[in-house]
Amino acid sequence: xxxxxxxxxxxxDQGRTVGDLVxxxxxxxxxxxxxxxxxxxxxxxxxxxxxxxxxHRMLALALRRLHRDGLVTRTSHPEVPPRVExxxxxxxxxxxxxxxxxxxxxxxxxxAIDAHRAAFDGxx
Amino acid sequence: xxxxxxxxxxxxDQGRTVGDLVxxxxxxxxxxxxxxxxxxxxxxxxxxxxxxxxxHRMLALALRRLHRDGLVTRTSHPEVPPRVExxxxxxxxxxxxxxxxxxxxxxxxxxAIDAHRAAFDGxx
DNA sequence: CAGAATCCCGCCAGATACTG
DNA sequence: CAGTATCTGGCGGGATTCTG
Numbered sequence: 001x002x003x004x005x006x007x008x009x010x011x012x013d014q015g016r017t018v019g020d021l022v023x024x025x026x027x028x029x030x031x032x033x034x035x036x037x038x039x040x041x042x043x044x045x046x047x048x049x050x051x052x053x054x055x056h057r058m059l060a061l062a063l064r065r066l067h068r069d070g071l072v073t074r075t076s077h078p079e080v081p082p083r084v085e086x087x088x089x090x091x092x093x094x095x096x097x098x099x100x101x102x103x104x105x106x107x108x109x110x111x112a113i114d115a116h117r118a119a120f121d122g123x124x
Numbered sequence: 125x126x127x128x129x130x131x132x133x134x135x136x137d138q139g140r141t142v143g144d145l146v147x148x149x150x151x152x153x154x155x156x157x158x159x160x161x162x163x164x165x166x167x168x169x170x171x172x173x174x175x176x177x178x179x180h181r182m183l184a185l186a187l188r189r190l191h192r193d194g195l196v197t198r199t200s201h202p203e204v205p206p207r208v209e210x211x212x213x214x215x216x217x218x219x220x221x222x223x224x225x226x227x228x229x230x231x232x233x234x235x236a237i238d239a240h241r242a243a244f245d246g247x248x
Numbered sequence: 249c250a251g252a253a254t255c256c257c258g259c260c261a262g263a264t265a266c267t268g
Numbered sequence: 269c270a271g272t273a274t275c276t277g278g279c280g281g282g283a284t285t286c287t288g
Contacts, residue, residue: 007220009227010159018155021230024237026150028261031142035134044270050135055262060271070240081269082268091233096131098229102222103133106145109215113148116194152281168250179282184251205249206288253286260280266273 024069029054029062031099034092037072041087071095148193153178153186155223158216161196165211195219 009017025031029051036042036050048059063086066072071092077083088096133141149155153175160166160174172183187210190196195216201207212220 006224006228006231007159007162009231010155010224017227017231017234019152020234021226022150022152024230025226026146028143028146031134035131038131056271057263057273058261061261064271068241068244069237070244071237076270079269080268082271084270091236094233095229098222098226100130100134102145102226103141104130105219105222106148107130107133107141109218110141110144112215113193113195117192120192120194180251181253181283182281185281188251200250204288206251208250249288251287253284255282255284257282258280260278262276262278264273264275267271268269 024065024071025095025099027062027065029058030066031103033059033062033066034071034088034096034099037086037088037092038096041075041085044084044086047086066092148189148195149219149223151186151189153182154190155227157183157186157190158195158212158220158223161210161212161216162220165199165209168208168210171210190216 025034032051032054033047036047042050044059044063047063048054048056051059063072063074067074067086070089073087073089075085075087077085149158156175156178157171160171166174168183168187171187172178172180175183187196187198191198191210194213197211197213199209199211201209
């Protein structure tokens with residue numbers, strides 16, 4: 001059987017891979033931004049509007065990092081007022097299914113985890 | 125085709141799901157610990173030995189959280205000196221494949237991302 | 249051996265204000 | 269509109285010490 005041959009990817013190189021992974025998509029809003037952009041290219045403000053709770057600064061920083069990593073494209077139109085549009089790159093598109101799978105897992109087992117927590121916290 | 129029906133899981137509930145997910149496995153060592161325990165139940169010290177660089181405190185804290193969330197079992201043997209063994213729960217086992225997939229993605233595209241970063245940083 | 253408690257630092261992240 | 273700059277508090281996380 002396939003087994004988890006890729007476990008070495010997690011532990012190999014002294015966890016560098018996981019470290020990098022967390023660095024890239026570990027941000028609080030990163031996955032949310034990518035998921036939102038999956039609907040199509042969006043302007044900065046529209047993106048902000050669709051992400052309730054994100055701060056101005058954090059969205060700008062996250063977008064900057066995503067752009068730097070080649071996960072989103074940034075198209076600045078030379079107009080007044082300025083108009084900037086963000087869109088996913090193929091790289092980001094290839095990442096999304098995995099993120100979605102993880103999100104699905106989280107949603108599916110949230111109740112179980114919460115129950116464990118409650119039981120654990122009950123034993124003071 | 126399936127498409128990403130689960131995208132709603134990422135964005136729904138104002139991102140609570142992703143927030144919870146990051147809270148649970150977003151820790152620096154969490155995934156590493158789970159991956160290491162996939163080899164089988166391990167004692168605290170042995171676990172620490174297999175995770176070069178983890179601090180005493182962080183390992184204890186991470187294990188405590190994992191135990192609280194029902195992702196690992198903690199078996200304390202009443203001996204002197206004490207012996208405590210940790211093992212994965214089925215819940216954690218169901219999570220690992222997804223994590224491995226993400227790690228695989230990170231490893232596969234690390235070069236591309238690094239190239240993007242280099243190009244981006246080149247344009248000062 | 250396993251872990252809890254304490255101290256401390258650096259970064260993440262929010263709020264606010266300023267610029268092109 | 270789309271950012272950047274600055275200040276600030278909170279938390280993650282490391283080193284060390286103490287206990288059963």
